[in-house]
Amino acid sequence: MSAAEMPGGMVREPLQRSIIARPIAGGAVHTIIGPEPAQRGPWSFITDTPHPTQDMVGPPATYLAVAAWAA
Amino acid sequence: MVTVVGVAYRGQIPLQDIRIDFQVEAVTPPAASGFGVRKTVSLTGPLSETEQLRLRRAAEYCPVGQLFTKGALAIEDQVAYSAQGTAPEAVVPAGLVPQPLLDALPTCPPGAVHGRYLGDTREYADSGVLQQEGEVKLYLTCENLTRPGRWTILAGHSSAGWMPPPVPLAYGALAASTVTTLRQFVSRDAWPPAGFHVEIIPQGAGNRDHAQAAAAAGALNARRAVRKIVLHEAPGVSPVQAIEAALQHDPLSLSFRRGGVLLGEQIVVT
Numbered sequence: 001m002s003a004a005e006m007p008g009g010m011v012r013e014p015l016q017r018s019i020i021a022r023p024i025a026g027g028a029v030h031t032i033i034g035p036e037p038a039q040r041g042p043w044s045f046i047t048d049t050p051h052p053t054q055d056m057v058g059p060p061a062t063y064l065a066v067a068a069w070a071a
Numbered sequence: 072m073v074t075v076v077g078v079a080y081r082g083q084i085p086l087q088d089i090r091i092d093f094q095v096e097a098v099t100p101p102a103a104s105g106f107g108v109r110k111t112v113s114l115t116g117p118l119s120e121t122e123q124l125r126l127r128r129a130a131e132y133c134p135v136g137q138l139f140t141k142g143a144l145a146i147e148d149q150v151a152y153s154a155q156g157t158a159p160e161a162v163v164p165a166g167l168v169p170q171p172l173l174d175a176l177p178t179c180p181p182g183a184v185h186g187r188y189l190g191d192t193r194e195y196a197d198s199g200v201l202q203q204e205g206e207v208k209l210y211l212t213c214e215n216l217t218r219p220g221r222w223t224i225l226a227g228h229s230s231a232g233w234m235p236p237p238v239p240l241a242y243g244a245l246a247a248s249t250v251t252t253l254r255q256f257v258s259r260d261a262w263p264p265a266g267f268h269v270e271i272i273p274q275g276a277g278n279r280d281h282a283q284a285a286a287a288a289g290a291l292n293a294r295r296a297v298r299k300i301v302l303h304e305a306p307g308v309s310p311v312q313a314i315e316a317a318l319q320h321d322p323l324s325l326s327f328r329r330g331g332v333l334l335g336e337q338i339v340v341t
Contacts, residue, residue, distance in 0.1 A: 016272060017270035017271065017272050017299070018239065018242070018271060018272065018273055019239070019242050019243050019245075019246045019270060019271035020246070020268055020269070020270050020271075021243070021246035021247045021249065021250045021268060021269045021270075021271075022250070022266075022268040022269075023250050023254055023266065023267070023268075027251070027254065029247045029250045029251055031243045031244075031246055031247045032243075033235045033239045033240065033242070033243045034235075034239070040232055041232070041235065041239075043234065043235040043239075043240075043243075045224075045243060045247070047244075047247040047248075047251070048220075049251060050180050050213075050214070050215050050216055051215065051216060051217065052216045052217075053216075053217065054217060055215065055217055055218065055220060056213075056215050056220040058220075058222065059211045059213060059220065059222050060179055060180070060213060060251075061244045061245075061247035061248035061251055061323065062095070062105075062106050062179050062244070062248060062322055062323060063095065063182065063184060063211045063213055064211075064224075064240065064243065064244035064247060065135075065139075065240075065241050065244035065245065065248070065323055066093050066095060066108055066184045067184050067186070067209040067211055067224060067226065067240065067244075068135045068226060068237045068238070068240035068241035068244060069093070069108075069133075069135040069136055069138075069139060069184075069237070069241070070072060070091045070092075070093060070184050070185075070186030070207065070209055071072055071073060071135075071186060071207040071209060071226035071227055071237040071240065
């Protein structure tokens with residue numbers, strides 16, 4: 001693991017991200033594929049984890065990966 | 072699926088239809104990554120044995136399958152700090168969000184993924200050459216503690232860009248899995264109050280034609296990507312070690328690194 005961009009550390013050339021994932025409420029995650037204006041997309045997905053009292057708002061992230069494998 | 076379709080087209084193999092079914096099972100670490108899959112590929116068409124072998128190899132060496140079974144993705148992890156507002160207003164900072172009892176819950180419940188190829192979404196140039204392999208409809212279902220969840224998504228190759236191609240979708244899953252794992256295994260106190268997000272930056276990604284040529288040849292198509300954990304304000308204490316330790320538990324990172332996810336595989340030809 002590199003901490004080269006931590007405060008006080010060396011700053012590298014910025015790399016262009018093509019995926020961004022953020023935590024949202026209740027244990028779910030919001031992921032955007034192609035978040036930058038010049039990129040193809042954006043495609044947005046919500047993933048979630050099993051919950052004791054609520055329906056899941058999206059599939060687990062592992063299922064999204066298996067879906068990509070199937071496709 | 073779209074890789075097999077592309078290989079069949081370029082090899083003039085009379086593949087009429089394809090479907091893929093995955094059964095997903097929880098597998099206890101550390102022997103495995105927390106989950107495993109049993110894959111069934113169903114091919115339809117008057118296929119000779121040689122053609123069946125070529126399509127079987129293409130399925131085995133498809134780009135996302137290589138991530139899971141061939142260690143084709145090298146991930147470089149970075150931790151970064153950004154003072155700029157990176158979280159839109161609709162997103163609640165992770166540090167302020169009440170978390171479910173993740174420790175007590177299975178992170179990968181059993182379920183299934185069914186892929187159905189939508190053959191009429193193929194796109195051809197005026198010359199008749201295949202331009203886009205088309206769309207795959209994906210049905211996902213998994214157990215939950217209330218009742219099973221069900222979702223339908225699309226993936227594939229389309230000039231209109233209605234859905235992501237498979238490899239970007241897999242990268243998106245990796246980013247999502249990373250966020251889930253970090254929430255589960257890093258103490259909330261370790262995060263800055265403004266929260267964090269995860270970015271994936273593919274490097275030297277290659278292209279579809281190269282990936283399909285590699286799949287047809289049964290060759291490894293190595294990829295690299297940077298995974299960056301971005302903190303939204305300067306942390307009081309560096310969380311790098313805690314993040315690094317947490318990532319050792321991430322099921323997708325583990326499966327991409329050491330394989331072992333494929334528990335069984337069969338090809339059915341009709």
